[in-house]
Amino acid sequence: MPPSAIDGTLLFALAPFVAAALGPWLTGLIGSRAGWILAIVPALLFAHFTTMIPAVAHGDVLAASVPWVSAFGVDYSIRVDGLSLVFALLITGIGALIVIYAGGYLKGHAHQGRFFSFILMFMGAMLGLVLADDLISLFIFWELTSITSFLLIGFDHTRAAARRAALQALVITGGGGLALLAGFLVLMSATGASSMSEVLALGDAVRDSGLYVPILILVLAGAFSKSAQVPLHSWLPNAMEAPTPVSAYLHSATMVKAGVYLLMRMNPALGDTALWTTILPIFGGATFLVGMILAVKNTDLKQILAYTTVASLGLLVMLTGIGTKLAIEGAVLYLIAHALFKGGLFMVAGTIDHETGTREITGLGGLRRAMPVTFAAAALACLSMAGLPPMIGFVAKEVLYDGVWQAGGLSIALLVGLVGNTLMFAVAAILIIKPFFGRKTETPKHAHEGPPSLWLGPLTLSVLALASALLLHDTTHYFVVPMASAVYGAPLSIDLHLIPTKISAPVVLTVITIASGIGLVMVFSALRAAFAGLVNGIGWGPDRGFDQVLRSLVFLASGLSDILQPGRMKGYVMITFVVTAATLLIPMWVFGEWPRFTFTWPDAPFYFWVVFAIAAVSLWAVLVSATRLIAIVTLGIQGTMVAIIFMLYGAPDLSFTQFMVEVLSVIILALVMTRLNLSPSDHRSWGTRLRDGTVAIACGAGFALLLIAVVEQPFDPRLSDFFAEYSRVIAHGRNIVNVIIVDFRALDTLGEISVVMTAGLAILALIRLRSRHRRFDPTRPDLDDGESLKEAARDA
Amino acid sequence: METVFAVLVGIFFASGIYLMLSRRTVRILLGIVILSNGVNLLIFTAGRLTVAVPPVIPQHLPTPENIVANPLPQALILTAIVISFSLFAFLLVLSYRAFQDLGTDDVDEMRDAEPAERRLPPMEY
Numbered sequence: 001m002p003p004s005a006i007d008g009t010l011l012f013a014l015a016p017f018v019a020a021a022l023g024p025w026l027t028g029l030i031g032s033r034a035g036w037i038l039a040i041v042p043a044l045l046f047a048h049f050t051t052m053i054p055a056v057a058h059g060d061v062l063a064a065s066v067p068w069v070s071a072f073g074v075d076y077s078i079r080v081d082g083l084s085l086v087f088a089l090l091i092t093g094i095g096a097l098i099v100i101y102a103g104g105y106l107k108g109h110a111h112q113g114r115f116f117s118f119i120l121m122f123m124g125a126m127l128g129l130v131l132a133d134d135l136i137s138l139f140i141f142w143e144l145t146s147i148t149s150f151l152l153i154g155f156d157h158t159r160a161a162a163r164r165a166a167l168q169a170l171v172i173t174g175g176g177g178l179a180l181l182a183g184f185l186v187l188m189s190a191t192g193a194s195s196m197s198e199v200l201a202l203g204d205a206v207r208d209s210g211l212y213v214p215i216l217i218l219v220l221a222g223a224f225s226k227s228a229q230v231p232l233h234s235w236l237p238n239a240m241e242a243p244t245p246v247s248a249y250l251h252s253a254t255m256v257k258a259g260v261y262l263l264m265r266m267n268p269a270l271g272d273t274a275l276w277t278t279i280l281p282i283f284g285g286a287t288f289l290v291g292m293i294l295a296v297k298n299t300d301l302k303q304i305l306a307y308t309t310v311a312s313l314g315l316l317v318m319l320t321g322i323g324t325k326l327a328i329e330g331a332v333l334y335l336i337a338h339a340l341f342k343g344g345l346f347m348v349a350g351t352i353d354h355e356t357g358t359r360e361i362t363g364l365g366g367l368r369r370a371m372p373v374t375f376a377a378a379a380l381a382c383l384s385m386a387g388l389p390p391m392i393g394f395v396a397k398e399v400l401y402d403g404v405w406q407a408g409g410l411s412i413a414l415l416v417g418l419v420g421n422t423l424m425f426a427v428a429a430i431l432i433i434k435p436f437f438g439r440k441t442e443t444p445k446h447a448h449e450g451p452p453s454l455w456l457g458p459l460t461l462s463v464l465a466l467a468s469a470l471l472l473h474d475t476t477h478y479f480v481v482p483m484a485s486a487v488y489g490a491p492l493s494i495d496l497h498l499i500p501t502k503i504s505a506p507v508v509l510t511v512i513t514i515a516s517g518i519g520l521v522m523v524f525s526a527l528r529a530a531f532a533g534l535v536n537g538i539g540w541g542p543d544r545g546f547d548q549v550l551r552s553l554v555f556l557a558s559g560l561s562d563i564l565q566p567g568r569m570k571g572y573v574m575i576t577f578v579v580t581a582a583t584l585l586i587p588m589w590v591f592g593e594w595p596r597f598t599f600t601w602p603d604a605p606f607y608f609w610v611v612f613a614i615a616a617v618s619l620w621a622v623l624v625s626a627t628r629l630i631a632i633v634t635l636g637i638q639g640t641m642v643a644i645i646f647m648l649y650g651a652p653d654l655s656f657t658q659f660m661v662e663v664l665s666v667i668i669l670a671l672v673m674t675r676l677n678l679s680p681s682d683h684r685s686w687g688t689r690l691r692d693g694t695v696a697i698a699c700g701a702g703f704a705l706l707l708i709a710v711v712e713q714p715f716d717p718r719l720s721d722f723f724a725e726y727s728r729v730i731a732h733g734r735n736i737v738n739v740i741i742v743d744f745r746a747l748d749t750l751g752e753i754s755v756v757m758t759a760g761l762a763i764l765a766l767i768r769l770r771s772r773h774r775r776f777d778p779t780r781p782d783l784d785d786g787e788s789l790k791e792a793a794r795d796a
Numbered sequence: 797m798e799t800v801f802a803v804l805v806g807i808f809f810a811s812g813i814y815l816m817l818s819r820r821t822v823r824i825l826l827g828i829v830i831l832s833n834g835v836n837l838l839i840f841t842a843g844r845l846t847v848a849v850p851p852v853i854p855q856h857l858p859t860p861e862n863i864v865a866n867p868l869p870q871a872l873i874l875t876a877i878v879i880s881f882s883l884f885a886f887l888l889v890l891s892y893r894a895f896q897d898l899g900t901d902d903v904d905e906m907r908d909a910e911p912a913e914r915r916l917p918p919m920e921y
Binding site: 160163164167551554555557558567568569570573574577597599602604612615616619620622623628631632635638639642645646648649650651652653654657658661664665668669672673684692693695696697699700701703704705707708710711715717719720723724725727728729734735736737740741745748749752755756759760762763766767769 | 797798799800801802803804805806807808809810811812813814815816817818819822823825826829830833834836837838840841842843844845846847848849850851852853854855857858859860864865866867868870871873874875877878879881882883884885886888889890892893903904906907909910916917918919920921
């Protein structure tokens with residue numbers, strides 16, 4: 001592999017996004033045949049990745065990088081080793097088949113182009129996720145898969161169930177993604193590493209770090225939510241609301257394995273601690289068993305497959321947690337086997353649904369003659385799922401039994417594996433026997449074989465599941481060894497045989513599994529009824545819990561809105577001023593920054609004091625005045641006092657304007673308000689007055705203290721000096737205040753005039769507006785405030 | 797002297813806010829006028845006080861001769877006075893029209909835009 005090719009991969013990996021942009025246009029042009037064309041993109045990518053197989057099998061790690069957000073040290077970088085290469089091949093290979101399948105499955109659907117767009121977008125995101133080396137870009141691709149998954153689950157957005165499932169998936173996997181981000185950030189700050197390569201090169205540094213436990217828990221939260229581990233599994237079965245190609249691709253073969261991928265990827269850095277080898281097998285084992293029980297309980301083909309997917313993910317997590325060489329080999333083999341048989345089986349389920357109109361396993365039968373090719377594909381896939389020779393699933397099961405046995409002998413993990421695998425065998429048997437054998441049943445549509453686009457995918461995957469087992473030596477050399485070595489963190493040498501060479505523990509366990517599995521198939525109806533009774537008896541699950549959480553969230557939000565948005569003006573004003581008072585007083589109190597109060601009795605002429613006193617008394621009079629008229633008149637007095645204060649302190653312009661405005665205000669107020677027959681006095685109870693008074697005084701005191709604190713600071717005269725110095729020299733005006741208004745800050749004044757004009761227009765509109773239901777007939781309806789406003793504006 | 801002003805500003809704010817907390821539109825209006833005056837005095841005081849020397853440059857000089865009053869807060873306040881008067885005029889006409897249409901000057905009774913009964917939030921997906 002020449003070194004430049006991996007640099008090209010940086011670009012090629014983004015090709016699905018380009019295809020996603022072209023998808024709707026192409027579908028509009030040539031209809032559902034666009035699937036065959038669009039599949040070329042993942043097929044070419046698949047071919048591109050196959051060229052890397054020899055180098056990676058040789059033990060090379062291919063890497064390339066370009067800076068992305070260099071300010072934050074984020075790169076767009078890729079790293080191809082055994083683990084990411086197998087994932088990339090699964091994503092592009094199965095992706096090509098899925099795009100072809102979707103062309104046939106959604107033929108004639110009004111939004112088929114949109115579907116192609118979403119699924120190719122997902123493909124790009126997933127590819128980016130498994131190739132990413134930089135932690136932040138890995139997170140971004142991770143969340144992008146959650147978002148595209150949301151769009152695909154909610155593809156049939158007119159159904160409430162699809163909307164709910166989409167939201168649930170987004171909340172759970174998106175939330176897990178945020179936990180992952182937090183985990184990565186802690187990891188980055190603890191170790192200084194910003195990429196996967198650096199983290200893996202650190203050796204024991206992460207495990208010895210004091211932040212190991214929070215890092216582990218956050219990363220596990222992300223991985224478990226994505227890979228649907230109990231109790232976060234409920235979104236995966238619900239995601240079956242999506243069209244079947246989505247279920248086959250995202251929710252069995254690729255996206256749900258992202259969590260497992262992450263665990264495998266970080267195993268060399270985070271794994272092999274007591275915490276890791278405890279938490280992962282517990283959650284994985286629980287998920288394996290719960291998934292299998294629910295799979296047996298269900299009768300909908302897609303639901304059965306979804307729960308067996310949950311179970312398989314649990315098994316993978318359990319094996320990764322055990323972490324011995326053999327356990328990891330088992331996990332790697334099982335991951336490959338699962339992607340091949342489950343992706344195929346989902347497509348088979350979709351074909352059956354498409355061609356017969358039902359997915360209820362109890363209503364299906366005898367399809368093997370009507371759909372021979374689909375039957376062949378399903379049969380091979382079910383053999384692999386059941387763990388029977390000569391399929392890759394058989395090899396995987398042998399190795400994982402060996403791994404669990406050698407790790408702990410007769411342990412709980414072994415028991416869990418045995419029970420789960422037996423149930424898996426039974427479910428696989430039922431999946432092939434019930435729909436395809438027996439008497440042919442009446443179905444909503446007359447059953448017949450689907451078009452090539454529908455059987456090509458499952459058949460290819462099933463044949464691969466067979467071929468990979470028959471060519472086990474090459475499979476091991478090119479895929480299993482490189483991937484397992486990457487997960488284990490050290491080169492492994494593995495020798496696998498399709499046919500067991502001696503009677504060992506795994507062979508005995510397999511015999512037990514098959515024997516008891518056949519027994520369970522015999523009594524499957526009773527088993528299903530028993531498990532249904534068990535699940536119904538519990539009566540509560542995380543799925544219902546999700547509803548309860550969302551409901552309480554909505555109620556909380558609604559209750560909070562009722563408090564914050566009561567629809568009463570008094571409430572808003574009250575909150576505003578309470579917050580204002582708190583903002584003013586609390587920091588002074590907390591930081592002890594009260595003013596120093598270096599008060600000297602000011603030397604001022606007695607008439608200054610008279611003006612202050614009149615202002616204060618008139619304010620008091622406004623508050624307590626019994627009639628409105630007195631209030632208005634005393635309002636005028638305080639305004640006039642303010643005008644006089646301006647006059648005394650060298651501000652004649654202010655004084656003049658204030659005086660004009662005050663006079664106008666009083667006249668207009670008196671004219672308008674005395675025409676309304678309003679009740680004269682304030683209607684506040686003493687309790688309310690006390691409360692309002694407290695808030696008002698707190699605010700007043702706050703502002704007074706703030707002002708004292710401000711004037712205690714030394715004065716910064718730079719701006720004022722600038723105006724004084726230049727107002728005559730460059731602006732040719734002697735009245736500095738006027739020069740500031742019309743020259744230095746002319747734009748401000750323009751804004752001010754606009755405000756005045758807008759207010760005038762609004763007033764005009766209000767006056768002209770016809771009353772909807774006039775309850776009061778004023779004697780003078782056309783009060784012209786616009787005129788008086790313009791007058792005031794001229795004064796200014 | 798600034799401390800005395802600060803106390804006066806405090807009184808202005810307290811009176812204005814107390815009136816604004818009323819339910820009657822007229823009293824709210826009075827409160828807004830008083831609050832505006834308080835804010836203007838606050839800005840005025842924060843620019844420091846200078847007795848009786850307007851910021852005007854004498855005929856024969858390029859810059860002011862002695863210390864003059866700070867012109868900057870004056871310019872700001874001049875703008876503020878006019879804008880608060882616009883606001884006042886608008887609110888006055890608004891409350892007048894509200895009284896005409898709704899027959900009340902009590903803001904708690906002006907609930908035409910509020911939902912009639914408390915509705916539960918939407919619970920479906």
